Amino acid sequence: xxxAIHIGLDPLNTIGNATARVDAVERVTGEAKYSRDFKLxxxxxxxxxxxxxxxxxxxxxxxxAAEALPxxxxxxxxxxxxxxxxxxxxxxxxxxxxxxxxxxLHRRYIFNNPLRFVGDSVAAVAAIDRxxxxxALALIKVDYEELxxxxxxxxxxxxxxxxxxxxxxxCPDFRNNFEPMVSNLGDVEAGFAEADQIFxxxxxxxxxxxxxxxxxxxxxxxxxxxxxxxxxxxxxSNCRHDTARDLGLQDxxxxxxxxYMGGGFGNKNQNQxxxxxAATLSKxxxxxxxxxxxxxxxWLGVHGRWPTVQYYKIGAKNDGTVTAIQMRGYSxxxxxxxxxxxxSGMDVYACPNRLRSISPVYTNRTTSGNFRAPxxxxxxxxxxxxxxxxxxxxxxxxxxxxxxNMRRPTDDQPFTNYSxxxxxxxxxxxxxxxxxxxxxxxxxxxxxxxxxxxxFMMFRAGVGTSxxxxxxxxxxxxxxxxxxxxxxxxxxxxxxxxxAEELGVPLDQVEVVAGDTDRCPYSVGESGSRTTIxxxxxxxxxAKDLNQQIADSGMxxxxxxxxxxxxxxxxxxxxxxxxxxxxxxxxxVDTRIGxxxxxKYTTVHESGRIINPTTARDQIRGATLQGIGQALHEDLLYDxxxxxxxTTGYYRARHLTHLDIPEIDVTFIxxxxxxxxxxxxxxxxAGIILxxxxxANAISNAIGVRMTSLPxxxxxxxxxxx
Amino acid sequence: MGDKNxxxxxxxxxxxxxxxxxxxxxxxxxxxxxxxxxxxxxxxAQSDIESTAAKTRIQLTVNGSRHSVDxxxxxxxxxxxxxxxxxxxxxxxxxxxxxxxxxxxxxxxxVYSCSQLAVWADGTQVTTVEGLASGGQLSPVQQxxxxxxxxxxxxxxxxxxxxxxxxxxxxATPNADEVKQALVGNLCRCSNYNAxxxxxxMAGERSGSAV
Numbered sequence: 001x002x003x004a005i006h007i008g009l010d011p012l013n014t015i016g017n018a019t020a021r022v023d024a025v026e027r028v029t030g031e032a033k034y035s036r037d038f039k040l041x042x043x044x045x046x047x048x049x050x051x052x053x054x055x056x057x058x059x060x061x062x063x064x065a066a067e068a069l070p071x072x073x074x075x076x077x078x079x080x081x082x083x084x085x086x087x088x089x090x091x092x093x094x095x096x097x098x099x100x101x102x103x104x105l106h107r108r109y110i111f112n113n114p115l116r117f118v119g120d121s122v123a124a125v126a127a128i129d130r131x132x133x134x135x136a137l138a139l140i141k142v143d144y145e146e147l148x149x150x151x152x153x154x155x156x157x158x159x160x161x162x163x164x165x166x167x168x169x170x171c172p173d174f175r176n177n178f179e180p181m182v183s184n185l186g187d188v189e190a191g192f193a194e195a196d197q198i199f200x201x202x203x204x205x206x207x208x209x210x211x212x213x214x215x216x217x218x219x220x221x222x223x224x225x226x227x228x229x230x231x232x233x234x235x236x237s238n239c240r241h242d243t244a245r246d247l248g249l250q251d252x253x254x255x256x257x258x259x260y261m262g263g264g265f266g267n268k269n270q271n272q273x274x275x276x277x278a279a280t281l282s283k284x285x286x287x288x289x290x291x292x293x294x295x296x297x298x299w300l301g302v303h304g305r306w307p308t309v310q311y312y313k314i315g316a317k318n319d320g321t322v323t324a325i326q327m328r329g330y331s332x333x334x335x336x337x338x339x340x341x342x343x344s345g346m347d348v349y350a351c352p353n354r355l356r357s358i359s360p361v362y363t364n365r366t367t368s369g370n371f372r373a374p375x376x377x378x379x380x381x382x383x384x385x386x387x388x389x390x391x392x393x394x395x396x397x398x399x400x401x402x403x404x405n406m407r408r409p410t411d412d413q414p415f416t417n418y419s420x421x422x423x424x425x426x427x428x429x430x431x432x433x434x435x436x437x438x439x440x441x442x443x444x445x446x447x448x449x450x451x452x453x454x455x456f457m458m459f460r461a462g463v464g465t466s467x468x469x470x471x472x473x474x475x476x477x478x479x480x481x482x483x484x485x486x487x488x489x490x491x492x493x494x495x496x497x498x499x500a501e502e503l504g505v506p507l508d509q510v511e512v513v514a515g516d517t518d519r520c521p522y523s524v525g526e527s528g529s530r531t532t533i534x535x536x537x538x539x540x541x542x543a544k545d546l547n548q549q550i551a552d553s554g555m556x557x558x559x560x561x562x563x564x565x566x567x568x569x570x571x572x573x574x575x576x577x578x579x580x581x582x583x584x585x586x587x588x589v590d591t592r593i594g595x596x597x598x599x600k601y602t603t604v605h606e607s608g609r610i611i612n613p614t615t616a617r618d619q620i621r622g623a624t625l626q627g628i629g630q631a632l633h634e635d636l637l638y639d640x641x642x643x644x645x646x647t648t649g650y651y652r653a654r655h656l657t658h659l660d661i662p663e664i665d666v667t668f669i670x671x672x673x674x675x676x677x678x679x680x681x682x683x684x685x686a687g688i689i690l691x692x693x694x695x696a697n698a699i700s701n702a703i704g705v706r707m708t709s710l711p712x713x714x715x716x717x718x719x720x721x722x
Numbered sequence: 723m724g725d726k727n728x729x730x731x732x733x734x735x736x737x738x739x740x741x742x743x744x745x746x747x748x749x750x751x752x753x754x755x756x757x758x759x760x761x762x763x764x765x766x767a768q769s770d771i772e773s774t775a776a777k778t779r780i781q782l783t784v785n786g787s788r789h790s791v792d793x794x795x796x797x798x799x800x801x802x803x804x805x806x807x808x809x810x811x812x813x814x815x816x817x818x819x820x821x822x823x824x825x826x827x828x829x830x831x832x833v834y835s836c837s838q839l840a841v842w843a844d845g846t847q848v849t850t851v852e853g854l855a856s857g858g859q860l861s862p863v864q865q866x867x868x869x870x871x872x873x874x875x876x877x878x879x880x881x882x883x884x885x886x887x888x889x890x891x892x893x894a895t896p897n898a899d900e901v902k903q904a905l906v907g908n909l910c911r912c913s914n915y916n917a918x919x920x921x922x923x924m925a926g927e928r929s930g931s932a933v
Contacts, residue, residue, distance in 0.1 A: 002920060024868040027876035028860065028883060030811015030851035037810035070774070131775070131796055213815045213823055213877040213911050262813070262877030263911050295816040488875035488912050614871045618917050622874060625913035650820040650909055658902040661915040 002663065004617040007426070008670035009609055014500045014507055015678055018614045021493045022512060023260075023486065032260040035230045036217040036292060043219070044073050045130040046281050046291040049123040049137045050301065051115035054149035054364040054643030055162065058113045058122065058142060065139040066125060071132040074285040075140070077123040078111035081280045085110055087242045087270040088367075089336045091174040096242050096270065105176045106165050108336045110273050110280070114147060116164055116335030117366050118645055119300025121273065126281040126289045149643045153332040153361035154309055164335050164362035171337040171360040180359040181342070188315075191324025191353030195315030199390050202311050205378035205692075205710040206635040207332070209304035210371050211655060214262020216298050220278035221288040228255045231275050234268045235525020237483050240517045242271040247279060259515035261487045265626070266370035267302050268487070269527045274301075299648040303369030304636065306331040306341050306360075310382040315353075320396040322405045324353040327383070331360045334367035341368070342375030345383035348458055350407045364643060366636070370527070373685035376459065377627055377692045381710060384455050384693035389706050392441060398454055398697070399428050406456065409576070416577045417673040419606040424456055424582045426667065427604035431584035436600070442704015450599065451702025452586040455693035458578040461682035462528020466535035467521035467567040468542040470499060474556050478503060478510045482539060483523030484531055485515050489684050490615035491531045497611055498536045498677050502543035521565065529579075529682035532611060534570065536677040541566035572675050579681045580606040583624070583690040587698040591721045594714030596632055596699055598662035603690070606669040608681030613668075620687040621664040627691020629656045633711050780844035784809065785853030793840040800824045800835035802843070803850060811851040811880045815909070822908035825881035826850050832888040834907075851880035854887060862929040863887055866921040874912035882908045886922045895930035898923055 003018070011017045026032040063075045086101045089108035111121050123140050127133040148162035155161060156169040163169065172178050192198060219230040227249065233239040236256040244254045261268065274291050282289040293301060308331050315324035331341035341360030391401035403424065409415040428434070437452040444450055469481040480499045484491040492512045500507040513519055523535045545564035556562050586599040603620055610616045633654035637646045647653045672679030692710060700706045705720040777792040784807060791806050798817075803809045803826070815823030817836045824836040827849040835848075854861040860868065863886045873879040882905060889896055889904040896904070901922045902915075910918065 002916070020868050021871070021873075024871075024873070025860070027873040027879055028851075028864040028867045029855055030809070030880055032876055033810070034813070034877065036814070037804075039805075039808070131794070211911050213821065213875065213909070214813070215815070260876060263875040265911070295818060295820070490871075490874075615874075618871050618874060618912075618914055621916050622913040625915065626911075629913070649818065650816060655909060655911070656913060656915070657907075657909060658905045658915050658919065661902070661913075661919075664916060 004613060004666035004668055006610065006613065006668050006670055009672060012501055012678065014497045015611050016609065016613065019493060019497060019507065019612050021490050021615070022496050022507070023492055034214055034260045034262055035219060035232045035258065036290070038219050038230045040219065040221055040288040043288040043290055044126040044128060044285055045133050046124055046126040046278060046289050047130065047133040047137055048121050048277065048297060048301070049140055050297065051118055051120040051122055053115060053144055053146050054118050055147040056115050056144040057147060058115065059145050060143045061123060062141040063123065065141070066136040069132065069136050069139060071128040072125060072136045073128070073287065074126040074281050075123060075136070076280055076284060078109065078113050081110060083110045083276050083280060084108070084246060085273045085276055086246050088273055088338055091172050091176070091337050098245070100174055101245065103174065103176060105172055106336065110276050117364050118643060119366055121301065124277050124281055124291070126285045130292060149364035151363055151365055151638050151640060151643060153330040153363055156361050156363050157359065164364060169362040171333055171341065171362055180357045183354070183356045186353035188324045188326050188353045188355040191351070192315040194323045196318045197316055199314045199316070199386070199393065200312065201386055201389065201706070201708060202309065203382040203385060203708050204310070205308045205381060207304050207307040207365065207368065208371055208630050208634045209299055209636060209653060210265040210267040210302070211650065211653065212263030212265055212267065215295055216272060216274045216293040216302055217291060218274040218278035219288060219290045220282040222282055226253050226255065227279055228257065229275050229279065230257045232261045232264065232268050233258050233271065234261070234264045234485060234487050234527050235270060235523070236485055236515060236517050237522045238525050239271045239275070243275050243279070246271065246276055256517045257515060258485045261485050264487055265372040266374060266527060267304070269370060269525065272302070296648050300366045300645060303338055303367040305371035305378070306333055306368030308343055308378050310343055312382065312386040314386055314390055316390050316394060318394060320391065320394050320401050320404055322349060322351040325349060325351050326355045329358040331358060332363045332365060332368060333360045334365050335362055336367050338367055338369040339374055343379040343382065344375040345379035348407055348456070349405050351405065365638060366645065372623065372626065373689045376685070376689040377630060378710070380455060380457060380689050381692040381696055385696050385706065385708070388453070388697045388700065399424060399433060402456055407458070414575045416572055416575045416675050417671050419669055419671055420456065420458060420580045422669055423580045423604045423606050426669065427582040427584050427602055430604070430665070430667065431600065431602040433584055436586050438701050441701045444702070447592045448588060448590050449702040450586060450588045451698050451700070452584065453694045453697025453699070453701055454582065454584050455690045455697065456582040457689045458580050459682070459686060459689060460576070460578050461533055462524070462530040464524035464530060464534055465567060465569050466523040466538045467565060468535065468538040469521055469563060469565040470542045470546045471561050471563045472546060472550070472556065473561045474558055476509065476555065478505060479513060480510055480539060481513045481520050482535060483514065483517065483520035484535055485526055487526045489619055490612060491526060493615065494532055494611050495536060495539050498539045499543050501678065502540050503547065529684040532680050533676045533682055536680060537570045538566050538568055540677040541568045570676070577673070577675055577681065579608070579683065579686055581686050581690055583694040585694045585698045587695070587702055589699060589702045589717060591703060591717065594717035596712065596717070601662050602665045603687065604667045604669065605683065605686055606671060607683040607686060608676055609670050609672050609679035610668050611680050616668065616683050617666050619683045620666045623685065623687025624664050624691045625656055625661060627688040628695055631692040631695035631710060631712060633713065635711055778841050780841060782843050782846050782848055784848045785850060795839070795841055797840040798836055799838040799840050799843045802840045803835060809850050809852050813877050813880060815877065821878070822881045822885065823878050825884040825908060827884055827888050830888070832885045849884070851883055854883060861887065863890060863922060863925040866925040870921040870924060871914070871917045872921040874914045878908060878910045882910065882918055889922070890926055895926040896923065
């Protein structure tokens with residue numbers, strides 16, 4: 001097996017030692033219960049009928065034949081089930097709360113009319129088995145009035161474009177202002193005036209479905225006025241809160257259970273319309289309801305990364321100093337602004353003159369939303385491709401260009417620590433950057449060309465306050481109650497390791513109870529790379545409290561227990577706390593057939609102290625590979641004539657398989673900056689941010705043509721070489 | 723299904739039944755032997771919408787236990803395993819032969835159980851992820867997955883394990899390239915491919931050298 005290289009810190013007693021997951025045996029024996037694996041007595045199966053049209057008004061729905069089918073127990077449509085899915089339409093991706101819910105102008109219901117994309121929900125059926133439910137869907141008669149549709153964000157903003165909403169296609173923000181998101185620092189015009197040369201280019205990136213292996217499902221079960229939902233969610237606490245608000249319940253009336261979850265990468269945050277549909281059907285049928293999404297349901301009904309168009313204008317001096325960065329971007333959000341539509345990246349440069357304007361735009365494609373580092377991989381691809389091009393045009397090594405221009409701590413804005421120089425120079429040395437890169441891009445003779453690319457980043461995790469509870473009994477068994485869901489990165493294990501370290505006991509003396517809102521306190525949820533640092537910090541503080549209690553009053557005896565809880569609000573004393581990373585990749589492009597093969601891939605990350613080297617290594621490797629898939633393959637193509645999505649599935653979107661996978665070398669530079677639990681920072685999203693930019697830069701270095709559109713598929717390489 | 727149902731929702735994939743899909747796909751080796759069974763059940767299926775679906779009794783051995791199950795002709799093997807036999811370790815990822823999460827070993831070969839009609843499984847020997855460990859002892863490949871973080875989210879893990887087990891029974895000490903070739907039909911969206919391949923190679927090295 002290949003281990004990551006660790007530089008900087010020695011392991012502690014538990015933390016820093018390669019540790020098997022606490023639930024690894026359940027995961028390899030089939031004992032692990034995912035949402036769809038539960039079965040309750042009398043449980044019905046549900047399916048959703050989805051819009052076959054990109055934009056259509058429902059004139060009428062006739063459900064009588066479906067209702068008459070033997071075995072059908074409930075049929076719901078917008079006529080008899082009007083429930084707002086708040087988190088599905090929160091303008092700008094703001095945290096969903098009462099004021100936001102009230103303010104949201106363009107609300108998404110569980111069933112909408114008009115229908116605004118192929119896959120929009122029309123009706124749902126619960127029946128005695130899934131095949132009867134499937135049959136019943138086919139019996140629902142819908143009279144559709146087809147409406148004009150628009151698929152591309154720039155086209156959607158042109159005069160006369162079909163209107164997705166009556167107020168125009170520029171998405172409103174959470175205050176219902178119809179304005180682009182603008183960030184303006186310094187004076188770009190002065191920066192351009194100062195420049196020796198100006199560089200301009202248009203970049204575009206594709207829709208990337210999260211494509212997690214577990215399709216969405218929701219099992220809803222009412223006992224009197226209490227709802228239990230077995231739902232795959234990345235945050236049980238927020239899922240509970242949002243579901244309660246949407247259904248007009250109090251938080252304590254909803255219980256969310258999710259111990260194992262088959263991946264989400266951002267599209268299982270909060271609650272989902274599936275939760276609300278299952279709950280509504282269950283109420284109506286008077287029985288537990290299991291709603292199952294097919295893969296195509298999931299592809300269209302659940303969101304993916306927003307596609308973007310990015311126009312850059314860069315001013316630079318001949319010595320390689322960047323004087324101005326301007327970007328005008330468009331993000332295709334589908335018909336609901338579920339999340340921000342952000343395009344980040346330019347803030348890793350120190351250049352004082354930066355102007356960014358992003359227009360999130362409604363289209364009649366499927367909904368866009370968060371995917372692992374929601375605003376970053378496409379933005380870093382755009383800006384770091386642009387800067388790579390500038391560096392080569394100025395005759396400067398892109399690494400030298402970066403070391404000259406990257407953001408560093410200032411007196412005004414100190415960092416808790418800063419290791420980007422070390423990260424980049426370590427990576428360059430390990431990779432042998434100086435000899436692998438082509439000083440003149442495309443200089444290899446013959447049709448098979450090699451080239452190397454580089455990308456770098458700093459990234460701040462999400463914030464939020466979590467709680468944790470630790471208990472010890474007279475047998476010295478410790479139980480940690482923590483509201484995480486183990487969605488893949490290994491949060492249960494990480495939380496247990498942090499508790500064991502602080503308590504000074506072996507990990508197997510700590511039982512971790514997670515994934516159930518009736519048993520666990522609030523946690524921010526597995527999004528924004530924040531579980532380790534936010535919830536982990538709460539675990540550490542609760543364990544400290546328990547240690548103090550034990551010191552004060554001794555271990556409990558008999559049937560007594562000691563219990564400690566903590567809800568800290570981690571502070572960084574006004575300092576910026578970032579993780580850092582750099583990727584280097586050499587590719588070999590066969591210009592006759594357009595294929596790209598990875599020769600060597602080197603990653604260096606500083607994510608503070610690494611809690612579990614095994615799972616951290618695979619967070620970096622897995623996220624990097626997802627980013628390589630984004631760089632080379634993945635897209636959701638639409639037929640412009642019919643508005644039909646064409647690549648709704650793994651084969652069609654061409655996800656990476658075992659045969660596509662290179663070795664990914666991982667190095668962690670470990671630092672304890674005195675913040676976070678034992679100095680841990682964030683790792684979950686770090687790898688994916690860097691891969692598309694590094695891959696694109698490597699391909700351009702190999703073939704000598706700048707690749708301005710993701711994915712860099714074979715046809716685009718052939719076109720570039722033609 | 724009757725033609726009357728097709729007219730209304732011609733673009734809705736739901737309208738295409740499991741049986742229609744599998745019959746039209748028709749590339750699996752098991753199809754030939756199952757044709758007579760399908761010939762009978764197709765006629766019966768015409769009346770499924772109005773009446774309780776007809777069932778066929780099949781016998782199969784799963785993880786060493788013999789089962790007799792009355793199955794609807796439209797049921798797939800994975801539905802029988804999960805819904806009838808409560809063996810929920812086998813996952814449904816795509817239900818369309820794309821992802822491999824539902825892989826089981828049937829008569830010694832890895833198959834996608836989402837794309838095997840239940841009636842085709844009559845008389846077969848099936849092993850699922852629940853059948854890998856014996857006597858409380860993990861199999862070598864399970865043990866290697868535990869040690870080298872084979873599962874991230876774990877949803878593809880049962881399928882990866884079943885294909886890897888079938889590989890190891892034919893090639894006790896595969897190298898990384900051979901593992902990749904064998905497991906190409908098992909997708910992992912966590913993209914934990916490196917760790918999975920390392921674990922399978924490790925399992926082979928351990929048990930292969932012990933033989």
